[in-house]
Amino acid sequence: MKKMGKLFAVLSTLLFTSVALTGSCFAAETIKLGVPGAHSGDLASYGLPTVKAAELVVKKINANGGVLGKQVELLVEDDVCKPEVAGNSATKLVSDGADVILGHICSGATKAGLGFYKDAKIVAMSPSATTPDLTLSGEYPNFFRTIAHDAVQAKLQVKFATEVLHVKKIAVLHDKGDYGKGQAELARKYFTEAGIEVVLFEGVTPGAVDYSAIVTKVRRFKPDLVVWGGYHPEASKIVSLMRKKRMKTAFIGGDGVKDDTFIKVAGKYAEGVYATGPMDISKNPLAIQAKKEHQDAYGSDPGAFFDAAYSAALALLNAVDKAGSTDYDAIIKVLHTEYVDTPLGKISFDENGDATGIGFSVYRVENGAFVEQK
Amino acid sequence: MTVNNEIKKSFLASVWFMFLTFPIMVIKVNTVSNTVEWRWMNMVGVGVGAFFLSMLWRYLLVKKEMGGKKEKTDKPGLVQRVLGERKFAVPALVVLGIFTLVFPHLFSMYQTNIMISALIYVMLGLGLNIVVGLAGLLDLGYVAFFAVGAYSYALLNLHYGLTFWIALPLGGLLAGCFGLILGYPVLRLRGDYLAIVTLGFGEIIRLVLENWNEFSYGPSGIANIPKPPLFGLDLSLNQKTIYLFYILVALVIFTIFVINRLQDSRIGRAWIALKDDEIACQAMGIDKAKTKLRAFALGATWAGMGGVIFAAKTTFINPASFTIWESVIILCTVVLGGMGSIVGVISGALLLILLPEYLRDFGEFRMITFGTVLVLMMVFRPGGIVENVRKTYTFKR
C-alpha cells in the first residue's frame, strides 16, 4: 500500500511538472521576454550584446514598475546560430511561456525558430536578421525587425557608389556566411543592374589566419571599390592588409561593418572606409543614454546590434503595455500602428514587419569615428 | 605525515593555478576608460577552489588506480547483467517501452523536440559505431553523410515533391554511395591519417554546399521542408512533432535491431578482427578493402537516414548545421558511451545531447561545464560508460 502511495506521488509530480511545463495558459506572474541568439561559439560576439541590451531595458522597466503592473522576466536561450539548435531554443521558449521574443540573431536560426513562434502565436523581433524574405515573403506575420533588410542597403550602396564615388568597376567579397553572402549577392545584382562591372566576386574563409592572397588578387583586378558582405572582423583584416600593402582602393561594407569595434580593431587603417548603416543616432538622447548604461554596467562599449536590440526590446515591451495584454493580435496591431521612441528614433512597423523611421545612411570613417555622408 | 603531504601538494596546486589564471582571470582591460580592472576576488576563488579540487582529484585518481589494477575482465557490468537476465530485462524493457510511448504526452513539446534531437544522435552514434567502434576506422567527417541525407530530402522535395517516406531510404542510399566514394581512395590509410582525410571530406561537402548556390541555395539554406505526412491528415505542429517522435523511436529500434544482428554475425566479426589486427585479419581470408567499404557504406547509410529525419525535424537546413563540430560530437557520443557497445552508445548520445539542453539553466556556464564533463568522464572512465561485452555461446555437450 505504501508503495502504491509512493508511485502515485511520483506520477502526480510527473503530471504536474508536465502541465506546468506546457502551461503558458496559467496567468503569468511575469511578462516573459525570450532572448534567443548565439551566446557561445564563433558568433557569440553578435548575440551577447543583444542579451545585454535586453538586460538593461528590463532592469530599467522593472525599476519603474514593470509592464502592466508585472515584472518582466528574461528567458535567455543560446542557439549558437544553428538552425537545429534554434528549433530547440524556440520550442523551449514556447514551452516556458515566453510572451514576446527578442531574436534570433542569425537569419538562418530565425527562419528555423519562426515556424514555432507562428504556431504558438508569439511575436518575434530580431535586431539583426537581415535576409529580405523574412519579412517580404509574407510568410511570417509574427515577425518584425528593427534593422533594414539587405536590399535596402544594397540599393543605397549602389546609389552612393555611382553618384558620389563614380566607380566603374568593383570587386565584391563576402565571408561565405548566411548574412555576408546574402548581402554580396544583392550587391552584385544591383550593381550589375546599374551598369557597373563586377570584376571579382569571391568568398573568403572567416577565421583564416591570413588574407594576403585575396588582397593580392583584388589588386590585380584594379577595381575602384571593394564591396564587402559580412561582419566586421574579416572586414578589418582585409582592409588592414590592403592598406598595409599600400593599396588605396575604396572599401564599403554594410551594417555588419558599421560597428565601433571595426574602427577600434582596424585602427588607423579604418580611415576612409565606407559603411552603410542605420541613420546616425549618436545625437539621439536615448542612444546616448543606452550607451552610457552599458558602459556603467559592463565597463565596455556596447557590441554589435546593441542599439537595434535595445530598440526592439523597448518596442516589444511598449507594444505589450499598449495592447494591455499579451494577446497576439493586439500586440501585432500596436506594433503596426503605434510609434515608439527608441535609440533608433521614433519607429513603427510596416505591413511586412520592417521598421519604418529607421533610415539608412552611408558613413565614412574620419578621425576614428563614423561620419554620416550627406 | 601523509595528510601533511597531501595538504602541501594541494597548496602547491592552489598556488600554481593562481599563477596560471592570473592574467586571464584577474586582469581585465576596460576599453572605455582605458583603465585596468584588477579582479583579485577571482584569484582568491581560484586559489580556494584549486586547493580542494586538487585534493579530490588525487583522491579519485588513487581510487581509480586501485580499481584499475584488476586484469581486464570480460565480466559483464551491471547494465549487461540486468539486460542479460530475462527476468529483469523483460520488465525493464516493458517499462521503458511504455515510458517512451507516453513520453510526448507527459511532457511538453520542447521536451519531445529535444528528445527527437537526442534520438537522431542515437541513430548517428549507432551508425558511426559501426565505423569507429566495430571496424576501428577513425572517421572525423561523419557529418558529411548526415548532410547528404538532409540535402537529399530537402532538394528532392523541393524539385520533385518527393515525400518523407520515399526520401528516407533514398537519402540513406545516396549517403551510402558517398560512403563508398569516400571509402575507396582512403582504403590504404590508417589511424590518424584516415581521421584527417575524413575530416577533409566532411569539410569539402560543407564548403560545396556553402558555395554552390545553384545547387544547394548556399548559406541561406532551404526552408519549409515538410514534416512527415500521416495519411494526408492535417496535423497541428504539436501532433506532427509527436508523430515524428514515434517514427524516430521506431527507426532507433530498427537500428538497434540491425546493429545487434550485424555485430554478432560474420560481417561484424570481420569488422572487429579488422580493428584488432589488420594483418592477421587478412591472413584469415578476410578481404580488407571490402570489409572497410562495407563499414563505411553502412555507417553512412545510417547517417543519411538521420539526415532526412533531421531535415524533417528542423524544416530548415543550411550548411551551418554540418560543421566539423557535429562530427566531433557524434564521435564523442561513441567514445564516451563505450566503443562498440550499443547500450553504451545510446547512453552516450542521450547524455551528450540532453546534457547541454538541461544545462541551459547554467546559462553562460553551459559549454564550459560540457567541456569539463568530457575531460572528467574520460579521465575517470576511459572505456566509456558501458564497455562492450562479447556474445557468449553455450554448448550442451
Added chain:
Amino acid sequence: MKPILEVNNLTMDFGGLRAIDHLNISINKGEIAALIGPNGAGKTTFFNCITGIYTPTGGDVRISRDGKPERINGLKPNVVTRKGLARTFQNIRLFNSMTVLENVMIGCHPVTKTGVLGAIFRTRATRAEEKLIVERSYAILEKIGLDKYVNELAVNLPYGAQRRLEIARAMATDPFLLLLDEPAAGMNPQETLELDELILKIRDEDKISVLLIEHDMKLVMSLSDNIHVVDYGKKIAEGGPEEIRNNPVVIKAYLGEEIDA
C-alpha cells in the same frame, strides 16, 4: 609425387638489402617440413612472401591443391588464405577483444558467405551457417585442447594457449598447408611435447601438410620429414633430420666459424 607448394628462385629485396636470395623449396603432400636457420636468415620474410603480405621481387610461388598448379605470388593475403595456405604469427596476433571461440569463427570466414542482408534478416541459410561454424570452431578447439576457454577473451589466455589458439584459428580457414611461425616459442617442455603431438595429429587426422619455422631443434628433429636450412636468405642445406644434424655447413652456419678452429 607432385609437390603441393613449389617455390622457385624466390627473391625479396628491401631497398638494397636482399632478404631472400633465389630460394627454392618444395613441399610434398602429407609432409611435415621445417624451415630453420639462424636469426635474421629470412625465414619469416619467406612466410610473408608466400602468404602475400610482401610481394616478392622475383621468382615463383606455385601451389597445387588438387593437382592443378597455380601461381600465387603477388596475390593479396586474403586470397592466398582462401586458396588454402594458412599461417600463424611469430609475434602472436590474436583478435584480443574477441573471445576464443570467435577467434576461431573468424577463421571460418573463407568457408562462409553470409552477406549484410543475410546477417540483418538472419535468414535460414545464415542461421544454418552460423550453427555450422560454431560447431566446427568448437570441434577445432576441442581437438587443440582449448575448449575450456571457449568464452574467455583471447587476451586473457596463458601464453602457450595463445600460441595454440593461433593454430586453431589457422586451421579453421580450411587449409591444405599450414605455415607455423615458431609455434613452440615461449612454451615450457610439457607444452612443447603436447604441441608435437598436436602437429602430428593435424597431419594425420586432418590431412593438412605443415611447414614450420622453429628454433627448438628437439621439436624440429622429432617432427620433420624434411628440413630446409637457410642462411642470409640462401638455402644452404636440405634433407632429413639425420642428414641435417651431421651436415657441416649447417653446423658452421649455426655455430659460427670458430668451431673449425
Added chain:
Amino acid sequence: MDFDYFTQLFLGGLTRGSIYALIALGYTMVYGIIQLINFAHGEIYMIGAFTGLIVSSVLTMMGMPALGVVVMAAMAAVIYSSAYGYTMEKIAYKPLRNAPRLSALISAIGMSLFLQNYVLLAQTSDFLPFPSLIPDFEFWEPYAHMITSPELVILITTFVVMVLLTVLIKFTKIGKAMRATSQDQVMAALLGINVDRIISFTFVVGSATAAIGGILIASHIGQINFYMGFIAGIKAFVAAVLGGIGSIPGAVLGSFVLGWTESFFTGYISSDYEDVFAFIILVVILIFRPAGILGKSETQKV
C-alpha cells in the same frame, strides 16, 4: 607584371605557411611523442595571444616604452602558454596514458571547449584590437607592397624558431631523450630517461612555439577573439599530417605546401573553394604517400 603577381602569391603563401608551421610544430611534437592529436593545441595559441594582449595593454598604460612592451608581452605569452600546456597535459592526458587512444582524443576535445569558454567567460566574447607590436620599418618601405614588415618578421621568426628547434632536438641531451621517448617509451624508461618529464617538456616547447605564433599572427591581423584557435588549429593539424605527422621538418614542409596551395588557388582560381582545394591536395598526397610527404611509412613488423 605576371611574374610580380606570382611572386606576391608565393610570398603570401610563405607567410601563411610560416604561421601554420608555428602551430603545426606543437602538434607534430606532441603527436610524435605520445601519438595524441592534441585538439586543444589551437587554444594554447589563443591563450598566448590573449596573454600577450593583456600584458601589453597593462604595460602600455603604465607607460613602458614600446620595445619593452613587445619583449615583455612576448615573454609573458610564451611563459603562460607553456604553463597552460604543461598543466593541460597533467590534467587531461597523463591519467589517460594507458587508455584507448580515442579516449585521450575526446579528453582533448573537452579541454579545447573548456579553454575556449574559460577565456570567453573571464574575458570577453568580443573581438579585441591587438596592437601592432611590429612597427613598419622605414627601410622596408620600397618592398612593403609585396610583403609587409610584420610578414617579414613572421618569416624570420619562423626560420629562427625552426633552427633553434632543430638544434634542440638534434644536438642537446634532452633532445636525444625526446627522440628516444618517441621511438619507444618503455625502452627509454629502462634507459633511465624520465619519460614523464620528457613528455611535459615536449608540451612546454610545443606550447611556446604556439604562443610565438599567437602573438605574431595577432599583431599581423590586428585582432583576437576566444575562437581564433579553432580554425588555425585545424589547418595546422592538416599541415602537420600533410608533411607526415611526428616529423618536424615534415610539419614545416607540410605547412608551406598548404600555405602555397591556398595562396595560389585563391590567386589563380577562386577563394570560394580555397579550403576544398586544400583538402583535395591533402587527400591526393596521402593517397600516394599514406604517411605524408616526409613521414616514414612504417612497415609493420609481422
